[in-house]
Amino acid sequence: MRLPIGTHTQRPWRIHRIAPDFAVLDVWAYRCPGAGPDDLATMLSAIQASATHDSGPSPSRLLFAVRWKLGELFGWDDEESTVPSLTECLPEDLRRPETGAPMAGLPFTLLYQTHDEVAMEVVNRTVHAVAHLGWVRTRDGDYQLRMAVLVKPNGLLGRAYLSAIAPFRYLIVYPAMTRQWERAWRERAGSSGIVTPLTGNPR
Template sequence: MRLPKTAHTSRPWRIHEIAGDFHVEDVWALLTPGGPDDLHHLVRQITTGPNDKTTIPSPVYRALFAIRWWLGRVLGWDKERDGLGSRVLTLRDRLPADLREVPRGPDAESVPFTSVFQLHDEWVSEMANRTVHGVMHIGWVPDETRKGGYRGQMTVLVKPNGIFGAVYMVCIKPFRYVGVYPALMRAIGREWQAGAAERVAGRRG
């Protein structure tokens, strides 16, 4: 479910300290019901990808991403010189001293996101190419539908690369809302449910 941007901006996340020049593009509630200490399970799920083939996103979702990566190769959008540490500095260079001491968190295996920092209730990763510098923020928030429950919340923050990047973001918006994000949210929820037994066993152990 898509949420208002205030669902992100109203919370005292540490990301606000280092990404004030980024635009909050989207905020989504994740179908990941859990307990107060379960964020690390969600981070592991996102960074390692689906274990169960039945939870893989739809063919439309996969096709849209395949087209995007193909265009990136053909048009040179994803070259190393346009990435982190080249065209833009990593957000790790902006971290206050205390956040430099916490675990950085895992990098994603199947998508070009690099972890910035991971806390008990907050995980931040970033990517950059010729079009944008993007941030994926995963927060762990109280679940208003379940007493004492928690769930994930995903926020996408972006800083477009000039006019070209701004036009790119406008052009892909319909595809994000129709073909990408709904399928991704469903896939995350299915994978989370598939791992429920393992998480419960881990708590008991």
């Protein structure tokens, strides 16, 4: 379910101070029945497990395959970049040994994790982006997982890229992600063996 931008910007997430000049592109909500405020690591592990094990055909997976191939052809994802990582902006209490480590099954590196929010980063020649996940308590007392996508386009190429992919995000990528993540939560008992950078107790 897509939500207004203000549902993210009005909450006291720590990412606001770390990425103050990033624009919030999208905010999306996921149903996670029975979730509690300390279940973020469990949810993230389930998401990573579903991404690692789900290899069947889907329009979303096809789009990502096309995106990676275009990136390979045009050098969009070259490791060399003049854009500094947001890890340099982290306060000391958010720094962990896993900071900057690749996320298993996801095209991101870890920025930080607390008990109720996690931020993941990707930097390439089109955009500098952050995927932020956090638990939010709803009016009926349940907890809802919310994802906000924060971006800073890299010049004209980045702005053109974001405009070009907008229809695909709303029509294909986010609906497919919603089904996958909500299913991952329901089936989370089978994902406990996945090893991710998010080990130990978050601060």
